[in-house]
Amino acid sequence: xxxxxxxxxxxxxxxxxxxxxxxxxxxxxxxxxxxxxxxxxxxxxxxxxxxxxxxxxxxxxxxxxxxxxxxxxxxxxxxxxxxxxxxxxxxxxxxxxxxxxxxxxxxxxxxxxxxxxxxxxxxxxxxxxxxxxxxxxxxxxxxxxxxxxxxxxxxxxxxxxxxxxxxxxxxxxxxxxxxxxxxxxxxxxxxxxxxxxxxxxxxxxxxxxxxxxxxxxxxxxxxxxxxxxxxxxxxxxxxxxxxxxxxxxxx
Amino acid sequence: xxxxxxxxxxxxxxxxxxxxxxxxxxxxxxxxxxxxxxxxxxxxxxxxxxxxxxxxxxxxxxxxxxxxxxxxxxxxxxxxxxxxxxxxxxxxxxxxxxxxxxxxxxxxxxxxxxxxxxxxxxxxxxxxxxxxxxxxxxxxxxxxxxxxxxxxxxxxxxxxxxxxxxxxxxxxxxxxxxxxxxxxxxxxxxxxxxxxxxxxxxxxxxxxxxxxxxxxxxxxxxxxxxxxxxxxxxxxxxxxxxxxxxxxxxxxxxxxxxxxxxxxxxxxxxxxxxxxxxxxxxxxxxxxxxxxxxxxxxxxxxxxxxxxxxxxxxxxxxxxxxxxxxxxxxxxxxxxxxxxxxxxxxxxxxxxxxxxxxxxxx
Numbered sequence: 001x002x003x004x005x006x007x008x009x010x011x012x013x014x015x016x017x018x019x020x021x022x023x024x025x026x027x028x029x030x031x032x033x034x035x036x037x038x039x040x041x042x043x044x045x046x047x048x049x050x051x052x053x054x055x056x057x058x059x060x061x062x063x064x065x066x067x068x069x070x071x072x073x074x075x076x077x078x079x080x081x082x083x084x085x086x087x088x089x090x091x092x093x094x095x096x097x098x099x100x101x102x103x104x105x106x107x108x109x110x111x112x113x114x115x116x117x118x119x120x121x122x123x124x125x126x127x128x129x130x131x132x133x134x135x136x137x138x139x140x141x142x143x144x145x146x147x148x149x150x151x152x153x154x155x156x157x158x159x160x161x162x163x164x165x166x167x168x169x170x171x172x173x174x175x176x177x178x179x180x181x182x183x184x185x186x187x188x189x190x191x192x193x194x195x196x197x198x199x200x201x202x203x204x205x206x207x208x209x210x211x212x213x214x215x216x217x218x219x220x221x222x223x224x225x226x227x228x229x230x231x232x233x234x235x236x237x238x239x240x241x242x243x244x245x246x247x248x249x250x251x
Numbered sequence: 252x253x254x255x256x257x258x259x260x261x262x263x264x265x266x267x268x269x270x271x272x273x274x275x276x277x278x279x280x281x282x283x284x285x286x287x288x289x290x291x292x293x294x295x296x297x298x299x300x301x302x303x304x305x306x307x308x309x310x311x312x313x314x315x316x317x318x319x320x321x322x323x324x325x326x327x328x329x330x331x332x333x334x335x336x337x338x339x340x341x342x343x344x345x346x347x348x349x350x351x352x353x354x355x356x357x358x359x360x361x362x363x364x365x366x367x368x369x370x371x372x373x374x375x376x377x378x379x380x381x382x383x384x385x386x387x388x389x390x391x392x393x394x395x396x397x398x399x400x401x402x403x404x405x406x407x408x409x410x411x412x413x414x415x416x417x418x419x420x421x422x423x424x425x426x427x428x429x430x431x432x433x434x435x436x437x438x439x440x441x442x443x444x445x446x447x448x449x450x451x452x453x454x455x456x457x458x459x460x461x462x463x464x465x466x467x468x469x470x471x472x473x474x475x476x477x478x479x480x481x482x483x484x485x486x487x488x489x490x491x492x493x494x495x496x497x498x499x500x501x502x503x504x505x506x507x508x509x510x511x512x513x514x515x516x517x518x519x520x521x522x523x524x525x526x527x528x529x530x531x532x533x534x535x536x537x538x539x540x541x542x543x544x545x546x547x548x549x550x551x552x553x554x555x556x557x558x559x560x561x562x563x564x565x566x567x568x569x570x571x572x573x574x575x576x577x578x579x580x581x582x583x584x585x586x587x588x589x590x591x592x593x594x595x596x597x598x599x600x601x602x603x604x605x606x607x608x609x610x611x612x613x
């Protein structure tokens with residue numbers, strides 16, 4: 001009896017601190033997806049049903065800063081967008097067109113790639129933008145999942161996605177799907193995370209399929225060709241440096 | 252031998268970071284212009300003028316060594332009517348032009364902090380769309396739509412030093428005066444640069460103030476110094492705002508200024524509105540500008556715009572539709588002007604014009 005009691009107590013002591021704490025659990029979900037100084041090659045394809053409409057290839061670099069991530073993107077293909085350079089600094093987006101010298105400031109919705117916004121492309125963490133308002137469990141296709149009810153943090157009330165419902169596999173804390181809702185509770189986007197691969201000691205979704213909330217036949221697939229680590233200097237992630245920055249293929 | 256191998260390895264790394272791109276743009280424009288064909292004083296008649304403009308660029312960028320980059324854009328054009336009016340040049344005469352738009356060598360002695368460069372570069376600090384008060388050094392260039400800045404504009408020969416701090420950047424561009432006798436000395440120089448009869452020095456400070464980007468400019472060229480200030484900011488996922496003001500002190504301050512906003516919807520429809528006032532000419536010119544753009548489907552975009560002189564209510568109206576594929580773009584545009592003969596828009600001979608444009612990227 002004593003051994004059973006001790007065993008039960010030991011098992012309880014092995015349960016991580018975040019198991020019952022939604023904010024801590026969400027932070028852990030983010031931490032397991034976050035790679036310092038991440039670089040990547042990304043292909044974004046938008047579809048109408050099964051028909052591919054257009055494809056963009058990009059190189060990207062992510063820098064973690066206390067206020068959130070900064071992301072640099074270089075457009076590689078197709079020819080009509082080749083040479084564009086983009087800096088995403090939180091909700092602020094700067095785009096430098098070829099043959100120009102002044103990065104212009106864009107709203108996040110102005111830089112849709114396929115049917116996905118820059119936030120969809122760059123988001124590597126939810127806890128920066130959302131508070132966990134609720135936490136439940138659900139069985140999805142036989143897999144036990146946490147279900148987070150996320151609400152935009154104070155000060156983010158003017159962001160497009162006011163609420164997110166996020167399904168995360170309990171085993172491994174891998175995001176499985178997410179519904180993004182607008183201010184009126186309208187479903188704007190449905191995202192499916194797939195093709196998990198090991199990168200260093202992390203497991204990352206190499207495929208993100210984002211479908212339109214009202215017309216699911218319209219969807220955009222973000223497929224990472226490669227993810228690695230390459231530290232760019234802090235200077236590269238500044239607006240005024242975009243002009244001088246000469247992107248080279250991620251190594 | 253080891254030095255040779257090291258050099259070869261260095262060249263191999265450098266050559267890994269190069270890019271050669273080319274672009275060809277063909278525009279067929281039919282303009283309806285009001286011209287006086289009889290004796291002076293007779294009423295002008297509307298005639299149609301056709302023009303074909305073919306422009307092409309070759310752009311190359313190469314990393315020569317760590318921290319040392321070179322890039323250049325060479326431009327050529329064939330124009331059947333460079334003046335835009337049959338009264339100045341016969342319609343059948345072909346004008347051929349070629350020169351470097353840009354050619355720049357940049358070196359970073361302190362990577363990410365100090366950048367030194369020289370050659371030929373476009374200098375465009377303004378964020379405005381229909382008006383660009385902060386573009387003190389502009390060589391113009393033709394546009395097919397409502398934007399004030401041409402993507403085929405020629406840069407300035409000069410040198411530039413840029414310093415980048417954590418939240419502050421500073422740069423100085425110096426362009427010398429370069430002039431020569433076109434009749435006798437222009438043989439090879441014309442491919443390198445147009446003459447720069449007036450040199451200039453432009454200093455620029457950029458910093459972040461809260462969530463806004465601020466730039467301050469000082470310009471010394473021909474005439475009196477000019478100062479400028481610009482602010483760009485955003486709100487939420489769908490709004491951006493910009494404001495620019497520039498002052499030119501002659502006998503009194505003659506400012507030009509712009510305020511603008513752009514809203515973007517979930518389906519990527521945008522509405523842009525700008526108010527500008529230009530007092531650098533003989534009479535103040537206040538303008539209102541509105542442009543709406545929609546994505547009709549994944550490859551097709553359309554826009555419509557109007558620019559009105561708020562003082563005399565003359566103005567311009569335009570629209571375009573564009574199909575964008577992976578390596579080419581096809582667009583059709585229409586624009587027209589209204590106003591009496593003494594008004595801002597009405598005093599120009601142009602009544603309306605249509606443009607068909609095809610671009611290819613290689």
